[in-house]
Amino acid sequence: DAGVIQSPRHEVTEMGQEVTLRCKPISGHDYLFWYRQTMMRGLELLIYFNNNVPIDDSGMPEDRFSAKMPNASFSTLKIQPSEPRDSAVYFCASSDRDRGGNTEAFFGQGTRLTVV
Amino acid sequence: AQKITQTQPGMFVQEKEAVTLDCTYDTSDQSYGLFWYKQPSSGEMIFLIYQGSYDEQNATEGRYSLNFQKARKSANLVISASQLGDSAMYFCAMRDSGQNFVFGPGTRLSVLP
Secondary structure, three states: OOOOEEEOOEEEEOOOOOEEEEEEOOOOOOEEEEEEEEOOOEEEEEEEEEOOEEEEOOOOOOOOEEEEEEEOOEEEEEEOOOOHHHOEEEEEEEEOOOOOOOOOOEEOOOEEEEEO | OOEEEOOOOEEEEEOOOOEEEOOEEEOOOOOEEEEEEEEOOOOOOEEEEEEEOOOOOOOEEOOEEEEEEOOOOEEEEEEOOOOHHHOEEEEEEEEEOOOOEEEOOOEEEEEEO
């Protein structure tokens, strides 16, 4: 497996524009996590899915953010409209269920978003 | 709610020496997992080591070991024989029965030649 794949790797957009980040999890993993990383706030969990269903979106900063997982192999994180304070690295990670063994989260390479 | 605390924003260690990175956690669950990740300057997140809450022995993976003290709710990472390539951010994380995966604020380790 190629691992968790995120696209694009870098995104520069103007304030007010819509931004869509994409993620392909590892095949067979039934958990998918979206994180945002900034210097000020560290690594924040935004939302996570189990079997394509959103379980906890309490970390989503505001209504401008939305995430979907239409099938087991694809998820999107959308920001509309984008603002400069959304500039960050966004990570997607996937995992199998923790069955009492070693079930770490596997991370994608991240998307570096810059909103100007 | 889960919470992970890493009280050391930055640490220095001399090459070839051992270093301990602190992590404490808070959860009301009996079953949970503790993880450590490394993030070098290139940005990727690299899994290092795992400890289950019911594991009686401390986990070890090569030069990494996890000092697990359940009663104190601590899961410190010990890196032995530090190398220059160990310079990075290190994150402690926890996964509880809700399957949530939460990270601490991280510790930046600098290995000095």
